[in-house]
Amino acid sequence: MSDAPQLDLATVFDAMPTSYAVLDPDLRFVAVNHAFLENSGRTRRELIGRPILEVFPDNPADPGTRATANLEASLHRVLRTGRPDTMPLQKYDVAGPDGVFRARWWSPVNAPVLDEDGRVVLLLHRAEEVTDYVTERLRQRPGSAVDLYDALRDVPAERHQAEADLYVRGQELRSALTTETAEAQRLAGMVRVALRLSGAQSVAELTDIVIGSGLGVLGAGGGAVAVRASADGGPDELQLTLTDSLGERARRTFARIPLDSPLPVAVAAATGEVVVLRDREAALASTEQMEEAVTSTGLGTWVSLPLQVAGRSLGGLTIGWREPQDFTGRDFELMSAFAAQCAQSLAAIQAREQERRVAGEQRRLSEALQRSLLTAPFEPDHLQIAVRYLPAAAGAQIGGDWYDCFLAPTGVTTLVVGDVAGHDRDAAAAMGQVRNLLRGVCMTLEEPPAAVLGGLDRAMRHLGVGVIATAVLAQVEQTAAERAAGLRTLRWSNAGHPPPVLVAADGTARLLHTRPDLLLGLLPEAERADHATTLHPGATVVLYTDGLVERRDAPLQDGMEWLRATLEQLHHLPVEELCDALLARLDGPLGDDVALLVLRAHPEDGPRPAEAGPQVLPPTAPGAAPPLGGR
Template sequence: MRETTTEQRSLVSAVATRLGSTMDADEAVARLARLLVPAVADWCLVTLVEDDESRAPRRRLRDVGWWHADPERRDLVAAYARARIGALVPGSMLMRAIDSGDVVHVHDAAVEALDRVLAPGPARDLVERLAPTSLTVAPLKSRGRTLGAVTLFNGPHRAPLEPGEVAAVVEVAATAALALDNARLYRRQRDVAATFQRSLLTAPVEPDHMQVVVRYQPAAEAARVGGDWYDAFMQHDGGTMLVIGDVVGHDVEAAALMSQLRSMLRAIAVVTRNSPADVLTLLDAAVRTLRIPALATLVVARVEQTPAERAAGRTRLRWSSAGHPPPVVVDADGTVRALDEDRPDLLLGLDPDRPRVDHETVLDHGATVLLYTDGLVERRDRPLRAGMADLRAALGRHHAHDLDTLCDTLLAELPGGPGEDDVALVAVRLHPQDEPRPPEAGPVVVPPDVPDVPGAPG
């Protein structure tokens, strides 16, 4: 890098390109170490501040990247990286650079300088074996914060960095810091969004005769949330409500609208104890009255049972759809049937005055009901009709699996993969009511104020 500033500019460009192409902070650090060695140093360490505290005594540091030009000495550098932070004493070159935000340069006698800031032990012994003669610590600063530092080491066969080279390292560090900060912000956004998702998509109820399994697979890796949702909860008479929905749109905005619809639907269904069609009608009216700018497809279903049906080992499924892909039933013998309606009702948010209709079917013990969003069956290279055929075929092949395995298998085989569309599933399997609950169904989970058997039809 001594010949011309062209090489310096090339290094800065390479750092911006290689680090900017990943949103994984650890991968970015690994790339940075390999770009700096041997371009400007014989070996290096990259340190990150593990928290956002601005006061130095509360900072936690971690060496997360390292490299050596000599393959035979890389294990020594890795060992030094594991030992260094714990052996540092106050006033070390690393902490001075991070605290001040300025470059710290040791022109010669680097081993002696490091011995003064390392406690006796493995770290100091490793420095003796690595034998650097000079070192430079450049802080990684971005958006007014110091994210960490890069420490460059040169041995006796390489001269210390000259002022022009130090200036180039500062530019490289600034470019790298911006990329690392972007990766850190991305991770924070992803974690916040994942927490938001978990707070919305809660665990379902598990009445005694039913096993309920839910899944959510987001399309947007960055946001980890979208407008798809599932729900399974009980009404006061013991009826179990199943919901699958898809708000038009993606990411956090769609998730926020979804959360409003989900909460209102839950409240309407529990307070009124109405049928699925009535619940959808009231929800549509509420959306208009509250002026919520939401357009959504959804299915609301209710699992219920008369005393005669219970004696006969049968259960009734009543459902209403707002323009959503039809539920699918797999009978115990593997027969697959889609619960298609002659004329699907309108999407939620279009015309609250349009009447909605309930549909019914009777299920025997051993039947499985699957509600899903269109990301499971529709993608750019597969129309909905072909996707429905693929779904029926997959259910026919795998219907004998336990319910968790069945859902995981469908998600592995059918969707277009991350980036295509969100996918939400709610699957219900009816177990015999006159036999013990099977172990794979897990424990019964029902509210304390409702029975754990299906409610009679309203």
């Protein structure tokens, strides 16, 4: 046995520079290290044995951050799964000894401690404070702290972690170098570069920062960023961006090189090893291809470092100097930290680009599915129908909104607007199922709207369409007596959907408020009610989804009142123009899709108005009744 002293794990735990706490399965403190006590401003006596959520409650002045709820959810995920859980950046304010809460930002990680049987017996909670990082981002970003928090909250957790890690790495460099003036200046410059790298939005921007600023901080005469890529389905290659100082000849010669090239940057990218060529002689002796690099650039000393994240090779970074260099251990620490920063930024950029590609493809597929179902409406005699579908501004926010209009076998004009819960292609696909089911149920039952929605709910349960949806189903009916009087009846049932709007011929608009029935997909046996109102000549009915009236910072009731008042202002417009004018008045980017269906009952004491266009009826099955209800 070695004579080395026994390892005191408690001492090691207490000496760790990052805040750590150990919790039991009831989320009570079991142990904390010195860094945790310093960061939290608490003593061990104030912590040990007490629940973490009790000791660190939400800031009552800022309840919207849900800090304790987010932390509790993460800790319970670890308890349930037995796997570590990395949380997104969290705004978790901590009260000082004076009881005043101060804004604090953290990058938390929670991990399980398992017994021999694989059961979670303890939880390890790491709380890396990144308040300085967020403060710097706020300084660089115009707007308020609320705007910054909203922007950070909508970004994927992986990107938060990458950017925070970049900043933390930059801060760690402070302890890697001495306080000597030259090194302090290099450190300050490298931290500035690290912050710029964290905000890079493209590979081109990243390489501009690296070769335009980072290499200068290192005192280099030039260099290149090599990004790994596939060459049109062939073997991997490296795409290099070189500094201007290396000259046009070098940029042409080394724009692309195979990954298996003997050049140092390719070796570093392929093997994960740092390649050091300390002088011109060493460079020329390394491989024949280095003669061209040395001759065309005038650089004799080279260091090539891998760009890696989590063991995955992203490429390489090569740095050159004109004169021989006597590298110290700190020089290599600085270059390695710089390469790590480049790799983290490159990984974040590539992840964002992949997210955009996937989101764009999902968007195209979902929109194609939606638009294939949202067809042009038919035009029964003296009834005019106009429809619109407006996608949300956010690329990932594809929803299950739909409209539909068709003739029931009885000839009744049937109108539907609905919204399947969710914002992805699964929601769009489920929307197609629900829409087609509703058509089939309506055609089979030949019943009023409430009965049709009840039949749809039962069909969804039996066929395993496991979604939740809202909808308004309306039917336009007309008896012989109503025809003689020029009147019609609008009968509808509402399954948890925003109420329709009825606009009279004189422009008076009112919301058809009723007590909405239960959403579809929850309880198929729930009772549903029909409601009816008279449609006078010139009346307009507006059905819509909540994207038209929902606003992030306003109650839904305000949005519906805005719609009612706006329709009063626009009532004189032809139906198609009314739809366009209404959508044009939406303020700011949409947070959700909008489906809109507008029906106008023109007077029947004359020909169909020219503004309504020609009559267009769907094909009538042989033996079906004539479309009385649609007139």
